[in-house]
Amino acid sequence: MDYGLDRKSTSLKTFNTIFIIVWLLIACFPFIWTFWGSFKVRADFFSRSDWWYAISAFNTLIETGGKFTTDAYTQAWTEGEFWKASKNTIIVTVFVVSISLFLGTLGAYALSRSTERYAFWILIAALIFRAMPHITLVSGYLFPFFQLQIWGILPTTIVVLVAINQPFTLWLLYSFFKTVPKELDESALIDGCSYFQAFRHIIMPVMWPGVITAGLFSLMLAYNDFTVTALLLNQENHTMVPKIQSYLGTNQHEGNLMWAVSAVVSATAPLFMLVMFFQRQVISGLTAGAVKG
Amino acid sequence: MGINSPLTQNLMPNKTFFWFFLPTGLAMILFIGLPIISTGIQSFYAQHDQVVKEVKKCDPFGCTVSIVVDNEETTKLREAKPLGKFNGFGTYIDRNHLAIDEIKKFWNETENLGAFVDQVTNLPFYKALIFTLTYCLFVTPNVLLLGFIIALSLNAVARKIRGPLIFGTILPMIVTPLVGSLVLFWMIDSQGIIGANIQNLMNDPYLSLKSSKTLTWITIIIYGIWHHSPFAFVVFYAALQTVPQEPVEAAIIDGASRFQRIKHIVLPHIYPVVTFVALISLMDNFRVFEPIIGFSAEGSAQSLSWLIYDNLVNEEVILFGSAAATSMMTIVGIAILLAPVLIRTWKEFKTAR
Numbered sequence: 001m002d003y004g005l006d007r008k009s010t011s012l013k014t015f016n017t018i019f020i021i022v023w024l025l026i027a028c029f030p031f032i033w034t035f036w037g038s039f040k041v042r043a044d045f046f047s048r049s050d051w052w053y054a055i056s057a058f059n060t061l062i063e064t065g066g067k068f069t070t071d072a073y074t075q076a077w078t079e080g081e082f083w084k085a086s087k088n089t090i091i092v093t094v095f096v097v098s099i100s101l102f103l104g105t106l107g108a109y110a111l112s113r114s115t116e117r118y119a120f121w122i123l124i125a126a127l128i129f130r131a132m133p134h135i136t137l138v139s140g141y142l143f144p145f146f147q148l149q150i151w152g153i154l155p156t157t158i159v160v161l162v163a164i165n166q167p168f169t170l171w172l173l174y175s176f177f178k179t180v181p182k183e184l185d186e187s188a189l190i191d192g193c194s195y196f197q198a199f200r201h202i203i204m205p206v207m208w209p210g211v212i213t214a215g216l217f218s219l220m221l222a223y224n225d226f227t228v229t230a231l232l233l234n235q236e237n238h239t240m241v242p243k244i245q246s247y248l249g250t251n252q253h254e255g256n257l258m259w260a261v262s263a264v265v266s267a268t269a270p271l272f273m274l275v276m277f278f279q280r281q282v283i284s285g286l287t288a289g290a291v292k293g
Numbered sequence: 294m295g296i297n298s299p300l301t302q303n304l305m306p307n308k309t310f311f312w313f314f315l316p317t318g319l320a321m322i323l324f325i326g327l328p329i330i331s332t333g334i335q336s337f338y339a340q341h342d343q344v345v346k347e348v349k350k351c352d353p354f355g356c357t358v359s360i361v362v363d364n365e366e367t368t369k370l371r372e373a374k375p376l377g378k379f380n381g382f383g384t385y386i387d388r389n390h391l392a393i394d395e396i397k398k399f400w401n402e403t404e405n406l407g408a409f410v411d412q413v414t415n416l417p418f419y420k421a422l423i424f425t426l427t428y429c430l431f432v433t434p435n436v437l438l439l440g441f442i443i444a445l446s447l448n449a450v451a452r453k454i455r456g457p458l459i460f461g462t463i464l465p466m467i468v469t470p471l472v473g474s475l476v477l478f479w480m481i482d483s484q485g486i487i488g489a490n491i492q493n494l495m496n497d498p499y500l501s502l503k504s505s506k507t508l509t510w511i512t513i514i515i516y517g518i519w520h521h522s523p524f525a526f527v528v529f530y531a532a533l534q535t536v537p538q539e540p541v542e543a544a545i546i547d548g549a550s551r552f553q554r555i556k557h558i559v560l561p562h563i564y565p566v567v568t569f570v571a572l573i574s575l576m577d578n579f580r581v582f583e584p585i586i587g588f589s590a591e592g593s594a595q596s597l598s599w600l601i602y603d604n605l606v607n608e609e610v611i612l613f614g615s616a617a618a619t620s621m622m623t624i625v626g627i628a629i630l631l632a633p634v635l636i637r638t639w640k641e642f643k644t645a646r
Binding site: 008012013016017019020023024026027028030031033034037045046047048050051054102103104106107109110111113114115116119120122124125126127128129130131132133134135136137138139140141142143144146147159160162163164166167170195196199220223224225226227231241244245248260261264267268271272275276279282283284 | 305307309310313314316317318320321323324325326327328329330331332335375376442443446447449450456458459460461462463464465467468469470471472475476477479480482484485486489490519523527530531551576579580582583586589597598601602604605606611613616617619620621623624627630631635638642
């Protein structure tokens with residue numbers, strides 16, 4: 001804490017700097033290493049003889065003639081049909097984010113403006129729902145979805161992800177709506193607006209920061225989900241994360257590890273760029289509600 | 294007043310509330326509430342046994358009666374009653390879940406407590422429960438501690454360079470657990486950069502993650518701390534920005550050490566946030582599942598969520614009943630975990646009224 005009065009000793013400063021560097025190395029190096037390795041062949045990145053091959057590119061040079069190769073990417077995207085997986089991810093993400101925000105803003109606005117006791121209980125129920133492990137819900141879905149024959153298709157997964165996402169979105173947007181003064185919509189109501197008009201024309205325009213934060217979290221949930229997408233989608237409709245898992249192989253059939261490596265990089269890169277761009281919103285979202293206690 | 298004005302009461306009319314809340318409420322009831330009920334119902338059923346029939350085969354040397362599976366009848370039965378046969382609490386107490394009979398047997402047969410505990414912890418459900426609890430127990434406090442230290446540490450560097458440092462810090466949190474664990478696994482595996490170097494260092498070419506249960510557990514726990522600490526960091530960092538300056542300055546003038554200042558001023562101020570982070574991270578850790586797949590650690594580490602997943606991806610017949618029973622017990626576990634918080638909230642709510 002850098003307060004005017006607070007003088008830090010040199011040793012403390014040095015220690016602090018070293019600590020941060022070490023931590024950042026731990027946090028970031030695995031990603032840098034995977035990115036680096038994705039341009040090598042398998043015999044180098046997963047070398048049985050010498051890990052240094054991953055840096056010297058011994059086998060990559062022999063197999064491809066260059067120190068770097070994009071073979072893993074081209075193969076995973078074409079042969080491995082990663083393009084299809086990313087298409088599915090985009091569809092799922094776009095729909096989940098827009099539907100989540102639409103439902104979430106309406107519900108959270110109502111919760112933030114109601115002083116009835118049921119509003120409190122709804123928030124508690126949402127907290128309990130938030131705690132449910134997704135896999136327990138999936139075990140509830142599978143059987144009815146098979147019976148109704150809506151298993152395996154994208155719309156089902158989208159609806160499920162929206163629902164799973166609602167508790168968190170509600171809490172997040174609720175704490176944002178609480179910060180918007182009630183006088184704002186009250187004056188609109190006096191002017192003869194309906195609640196919906198006040199919501200639409202007065203509240204929403206000042207809510208953009210909150211909506212962006214909530215949107216980012218819905219996006220991360222939909223984009224990152226494994227449990228729901230792996231079990232509720234058929235092979236054809238798999239999104240990126242279950243697709244990566246399918247490249248890993250099982251005891252029965254050998255996978256293609258380098259495809260998995262390049263797919264991991266392909267899936268992570270857009271997410272990192274997005275977060276870099278919206279870093280402030282992500283952080284304000286994580287702390288919303290928390291800081292106020 | 295004749296007009297039912299929301300302004301005088303300062304609250305939203307029930308009807309308006311209903312319409313605003315209907316879409317999200319419906320989504321949650323249909324896809325979170327009902328599935329829990331569906332899981333509950335499924336847990337009382339078990340998949341059908343195969344229908345067998347006696348086939349009499351006669352040849353010149355005499356007749357033999359053999360028992361074969363009647364596939365046609367089995368399919369018919371499965372189609373007629375897709376939920377399976379009613380099993381009551383049978384699934385809950387079978388060997389793969391609470392294993393009541395097995396525990397009784399172990400109790401009577403084993404000589405000392407150690408052997409008994411050994412036997413019990415080898416049963417699938419208890420094995421998974423113990424891993425899940427161990428994971429929660431080790432990851433949650435360490436996440437709080439590491440997150441807090443990083444927050445203090447970053448809070449002390451110049452404001453200008455904080456942005457990129459924060460970005461680097463939150464990377465482990467924003468990737469999905471499967472990808473995060475894979476990225477680490479590829480380094481720690483015996484053919485990866487860290488694994489190979491540890492082998493060289495220890496001079497043991499057979500040392501690998503898969504060779505030891507303890508090592509696997511430690512790796513997954515380290516992964517958990519790596520993945521969740523950024524979340525604690527972000528919340529603590531934001532909370533640190535709100536610590537009032539005056540008491541801190543007063544404490545400095547009074548000659549309080551840095552440690553004393555943190556203990557007596559900063560920590561009490563951010564205490565509510567600490568409970569919040571602890572709660573969220575406990576909830577998330579209890580559902581640990583993806584890292585087990587990422588580290589291919591199924592052999593030595595199984596969590597409750599993994600057991601359910603394993604039942605659901607079963608090759609022959611999906612074990613709905615078994616998965617549902619484990620799910621219900623997981624939900625009970627969550628309820629026990631959340632109970633203190635809910636009771637406290639309820640008390641606060643009652644006194645507030």
